[in-house]
Amino acid sequence: MAKKRARDADGQSASAHDPTVAKMDEDGSSDDDDFDIVDVDFEWFNYDPAIDFHGVKSLLRQLLDIDSQLFDLSALADLIVEQRTIGSTVKVDDKANDAYAFLTVLNLAEHAEKKAVSDLVQYLVEKSRTNEALAPIVDLLTSRKPVGLILAERLINMPPEIIPPMYSMLIDEIEAAVEDKEPYEFSHYLIVSKTYNEVESTLNDGERKKKKAKEDAPLFYFHPEDEVLQKHAAAYGTYEYTKEDENVADSKRAFQEMGVKSYGSLILIEASKFQGAVKATSDYLSPPS
Template sequence: MASSKKKRVDEEEMEDDIDDDDVIDDDDDIESDSDDEQEAMDQEIQLDLEARTPDDSDFNGIRTLLQQVFLKAHINVSELADTIISQNYIGSVMKQPYSPEDDDDDDDDDDSDMTVLALTTVVNITERKNLDCVKQMKSMLSTKCNQCAKGQHEKFNKLLNDPDHHVGYLVSERFLNLPPTMAVPMFESLMKEMEKAKQKNMKYDFSHYLMVCKTFEMKAAHNVKQIMYSNSEEELFEEVADVCFKYSVAHERDSCVEKWSSEDGMEPFRNVIIFPADKLSVIVDKIKQEVGNT
């Protein structure tokens, strides 16, 4: 903007001194600059990613991804992160591999945590019912269900508190703008790991899975409300849900959500889904088809 304004001033002050060649050259420069900017915007950034089992160095990164879901809710996400790391035979984190070129003299020990880009795992909230984080999550979600979907409250509580039918909290979190293609291999790996665990008589034979999904609601034409999932593939899980309800987190919004809400008129929600465990592989196959991952 400043250079355009300066150009107009120069034209007014030196109108008699500018010949046709000068104008043509200047326009060519502007067009060239515009082409360069467009080319830079069209470039794709290639990320070299790797999936591996969670370990202690991933604690802060995992906690950050969990915090994206629960925001200011009174849930001990640190304990939940520790639990996920302790069962490192189940689930995986997606990270950007360490490169020596990235080293700086003032690097600290926590830099590795920031490379956690995605997390997929499952926590048995029936088996681990005595953990504070599990008690807090179940209590909070039960309250939200009673407030927002009273007709489903009894069924929701029955599913979550039946000791004979275990429920897994299915975590599939990644940073904004990472593609849904990442979800397919991570889900497939998770399903294989759970099968191996069940063969060893470990507690991963679930009747249902619980998901807490990040969504946004935006008013469209004629006051119709459109729901958008941050992780677009999660909408497929809602189609097979036994229980599904949503609650607003507008009063808990973080800086990213606040920007979206204020600029685009989006209100952030959390969609809670409980679906039968035998539907997981079916949905993963549908995700694979939709994202073209064969």
Template sequence: MSHPLKKPRAVFPEEEYVPEDSEDEEMEDECIGQTVNIDFEGFTASDNDFHGIKRLLQQSFRGLEVDVSGIADTIISQNYVGSVIKQVGGEDEDDEDEEEMADEDDADQVFGVTTIINLTSRKDEKCVSGLRSVIVEKCAECASDATSQQLRELLGDESRHVGLLISERVVNLPPHFALPVFECLGKELEEAKAKKMPYDFAYLILICKVFKHEKKKKKKNKTVQEEVWSNPEEEIIAEEALANFEYVLKGDKAASGDWDEDDPQYTPYRRVLLLDAKRFPEILNKVKRAVNQ
């Protein structure tokens, strides 16, 4: 049974990173707690989106040795499926101060990317081949023997294509952003299949970002592990997975803003889901019901 998604956290655990521009970091700190109305729209990926797509992919592939640049190029090259999310318009277009602060790069900033890559038909491409290998290796290291064998068999069976579903967005954008782009992706896949393109998938792989911390129950004096999902809708999707495995990002820690000593310390994980592609529309309906509750 579907259930409501958790409400967005005021301060979401975000993995440590080295900012490219310290001035940008200071500006972000000044904006904490403010409400900003922004309109977003889905666009076909283009060469101008390379760096934005790559930056988002690095979130998914942390802990894996993957040619992220190559995967970003692949996403752009198959611009007949998938979308990038960008800001459009705005209520304060006449604000001279904002115009002075904005630069050309901000206009093309990618806030999200949703697409699918065929891991079967593209298996001989270097970046995809490398991606397949590291997923199989990580599965063998972290999953049960049965799950590891299942994944190897599926990727080795060229009669049933496996797709890597990519759904990334910047931190704290709510799950409502995922639904329209997922629905658009579904329509694009149907159109591609009608044209005999290799987008008829039997299985999908989705890499999810999950954060955990140990929490003590006062009454029972027991320690339980609490999970927080970066993309909350993926918690619903995970309930329908055929199999899954996870791995911790060693040496990393989750942090965002200023933390007090008593604040929970989150550890970032990646959970890899194996999904039945034929059931994905049904799974999305379950997500939609949960989002709208």
């Protein structure tokens, strides 16, 4: 398990070696019969604005998917990396490299007057209004309650086992911040994520045909921990992206015969239940003994 990193003013990092993660091949599999095993030492770091801006911005673009163009990602990345003692990056080999993963929390009330945050909040409110299951999120965001917005993303081939240590460290860091009278005492946490359906390709003999994804198509998770976090949620659900069009499924084709239709996802968890949700995630992603 990764150690809690120091809350030093200079953002000094502490590395950690997690045996549940280290011996994973590049796509997260541990099947010796199909893949060569690569021993990788992942390290957790505090944010460094001089190093992490571009890597975090790139991962934000991936997290927000096709709608990322609606936001000022540079301003959001700046907010994240300026929080040196809240949240983590995961890297390999050296602190100076770009992050392979990141996780953080933003105080939406504290940053409400910043345009990058207000634009994102307005977007989340509008999307929550499209799904009755997300109605509690509308009430919280419009009343400016102390909501912590969790943003987390990693490269697609990163093993999910890196995530529980990041969440555990976040809990420790928030507790320390609250003790220091910093504005990280929340009533709820809102996790922004994404899901997808497999859909039929719109390509046929070089001609494009319009086809809609079946409403009963099964939902899959880009982040497998979301399936566990939802069990502890006060509200959760998906929404369609604003910039979605019929070309997206084929441009994201990840299967021989099927395309991928992505959806935004929101998970709202009461602060009192957050630690239990993180523990359940850790139990779920731990390898069998």
